Amino acid sequence: MLHASCLAAYLRRPHDLRSPAWxxxxxxxxxxxxxxxxxxxxxxxxxxxxxPYPPGYPISKKLFERINRASAADRRVNEVLLDVVNMKTHPSVLRSPRFLAGVGRALLPAAAHR
Structure with a gap:
């Protein structure tokens, strides 16, 4: 889906179709x-x-674990995660403050019952 939106954006602009589409x-x-x-x-x-592990991997891993847990508890978190996994949405949305606040809210009830 993201590939298609890139192509659509490119084709909406005038281009010389005989030259490479850099x-x-x-x-x-x-x-x-x-x-x-x-x-x-x-x-x-x-x-x-x-x-080899990229810089920041332990933090990314912990964050993704929490996002996965929250997706089981919250429909909106699950929808956003599925959109990312299915390449409908860029993964940067998983780091947005609004999304992360939703993850935190979804995990609060789980933390209260431990």
């Missing part, structure tokens, strides 16, 4: 890089994988 590929790289980052974060969490 602007499109540069825009698309943002989506592809995000997909790889998300995929490798999950891969690195597997017990048999031993890295």
């Amino acid at each position: 602007a499109y590929f540069e825009h698309l790289a943002v989506c592809v890089d995000a997909a790889w980052d998300l995929s490798t974060l999950s891969d690195l969490a597997l017990p048999h994988v031993n890295g």
